[in-house]
Amino acid sequence: MKQILGIYSSPRSHWVGNGFPVRSLFTYDSHGGHVSPFLLFDYAGPMAFKPAKNQRGVGQHPHRGFETVTIVYQGELEHRDSTGSGGRIGPGDVQWMTAGGGIVHEEFHSEAFTRDGGMLEMVQLWVNLPAKDKLTAPRYQTLLDGAIPNVALPDEAGSLRVIAGDYLGHRGPAQTFTPVNVWDVRLKSGRSTELSLAEGHTLALAVLHGTVLVNGEQVAREADLVMLAREGSTVTLEANNDVTLLVLSGEPIDEPIVGYGPFVMNSQAEIAQAIEDFNAGRFGQVPVEIALS
Numbered sequence: 001m002k003q004i005l006g007i008y009s010s011p012r013s014h015w016v017g018n019g020f021p022v023r024s025l026f027t028y029d030s031h032g033g034h035v036s037p038f039l040l041f042d043y044a045g046p047m048a049f050k051p052a053k054n055q056r057g058v059g060q061h062p063h064r065g066f067e068t069v070t071i072v073y074q075g076e077l078e079h080r081d082s083t084g085s086g087g088r089i090g091p092g093d094v095q096w097m098t099a100g101g102g103i104v105h106e107e108f109h110s111e112a113f114t115r116d117g118g119m120l121e122m123v124q125l126w127v128n129l130p131a132k133d134k135l136t137a138p139r140y141q142t143l144l145d146g147a148i149p150n151v152a153l154p155d156e157a158g159s160l161r162v163i164a165g166d167y168l169g170h171r172g173p174a175q176t177f178t179p180v181n182v183w184d185v186r187l188k189s190g191r192s193t194e195l196s197l198a199e200g201h202t203l204a205l206a207v208l209h210g211t212v213l214v215n216g217e218q219v220a221r222e223a224d225l226v227m228l229a230r231e232g233s234t235v236t237l238e239a240n241n242d243v244t245l246l247v248l249s250g251e252p253i254d255e256p257i258v259g260y261g262p263f264v265m266n267s268q269a270e271i272a273q274a275i276e277d278f279n280a281g282r283f284g285q286v287p288v289e290i291a292l293s
Contacts, residue, residue: 002232010223019056020044025225036252040126051117057108063099065264070095075120076113081105082284085140092145101135102283157191180250192238203228210243
């Protein structure tokens with residue numbers, strides 16, 4: 001069994017742009033290599049937005065050296081980037097964007113969500129890239145809800161969506177650079193389950209709703225992060241009430257992490273180069289109009 005290293009409550013929320021009220025469950029500054037290859041976890045909402053005329057969100061900004069993974073639970077987002085890609089994702093959908101060598105993108109509430117208003121709830125996860133892949137060509141994966149395997153847990157305990165990695169032979173659609181599991185778990189009140197993870201891989205649990213007893217030892221609540229040791233290969237979860245949580249596990253990237261805002265590299269020299277390349281326009285720019293699919 002993987003030992004619990006700690007349970008951490010999220011700090012107060014802060015705004016990202018004018019569209020995302022975010023609680024940061026972890027960053028690479030706060031937990032470093034303990035959750036590698038994962039760098040950051042932002043939980044936006046849940047929050048009700050009133051109808052509006054202007055789309056809320058985050059305007060054009062760059063990234064280099066990692067991937068962003070956006071999981072929508074409620075609401076609808078639109079995305080555009082400097083590769084010419086664009087997309088719209090709603091409840092159950094996932095956007096997996098590889099910034100790689102450099103990308104400029106923007107994220108806003110969709111036109112329909114802006115017009116009608118409603119509840120917004122989503123997660124954005126940053127996933128590190130190994131040094132050999134940090135300058136890979138940018139790419140964009142749209143993982144729609146229907147393409148994500150939704151597997152029943154044993155004994156009718158709940159369900160598990162395999163966004164990335166493998167659960168009992170069910171493979172997630174996300175293409176990743178290093179072995180990772182991103183599982184979206186729903187556990188019914190009063191039920192329990194045991195999950196098997198790879199020996200030597202990191203493991204973190206991000207609780208979004210409900211309360212859960214982990215390994216029969218400690219209780220985690222809404223917006224708590226549970227960090228577990230690399231040693232061991234199982235974790236047990238018992239739901240005190242209906243629970244939604246994300247399981248994040250992966251092969252650690254034991255390389256230096258040097259970050260500056262939207263850039264995460266391996267050295268200060270690489271950060272300086274990223275800034276120079278962005279200022280010189282080498283990341284490209286978001287086209288004025290993109291047909292959203």
